[in-house]
Amino acid sequence: MSYHPDDPEFTDANPDLVLFTLICPECGVANPDGSLNCLVCDKDLTQTVLFLEDDSFDLELTKDALIEYRKNFWGTERTGKVLVYPLSDISNIEYGSPITRFKFDYKNERQVIPLRKENMEILKEILPQIIDPN
Numbered sequence: 001m002s003y004h005p006d007d008p009e010f011t012d013a014n015p016d017l018v019l020f021t022l023i024c025p026e027c028g029v030a031n032p033d034g035s036l037n038c039l040v041c042d043k044d045l046t047q048t049v050l051f052l053e054d055d056s057f058d059l060e061l062t063k064d065a066l067i068e069y070r071k072n073f074w075g076t077e078r079t080g081k082v083l084v085y086p087l088s089d090i091s092n093i094e095y096g097s098p099i100t101r102f103k104f105d106y107k108n109e110r111q112v113i114p115l116r117k118e119n120m121e122i123l124k125e126i127l128p129q130i131i132d133p134n
């Protein structure tokens with residue numbers, strides 16, 4: 001299952017949300033609607049369920065993993081550091097509120113990721129539909 005702004009059902013329910021506009025999560029280039037692979041880096045775009053731009057990282061969700069592309073202090077450029085959390089290794093997910101911190105256990109460590117409120121709301125809606133509840 002993937003979410004796309006062209007999906008009429010989704011657009012009606014959330015007219016202001018744009019989840020994945022075919023901006024390549026890997027290199028940031030905008031691709032034409034319906035592209036299967038990124039024009040620039042050839043990443044398989046069909047695997048991306050969700051792509052969120054946040055202040056200090058970009059976050060990609062695929063069916064198998066949560067991927068964090070770290071950005072510099074000003075949020076203007078990526079540092080090249082990429083953290084991949086396979087969904088099968090994530091547990092004890094918590095969506096912090098009112099301070100929006102996305103928390104989960106990964107390899108016996110508590111991970112705390114600060115998210116913009118709007119990104120948190122999207123993640124909270126989409127992630128449970130992807131992740132194995134066990």
Ligand SMILES: [Zn+2]
Pocket residue numbers: 024025026027028029038039040041042043
């Ligand atoms: Zn790309």
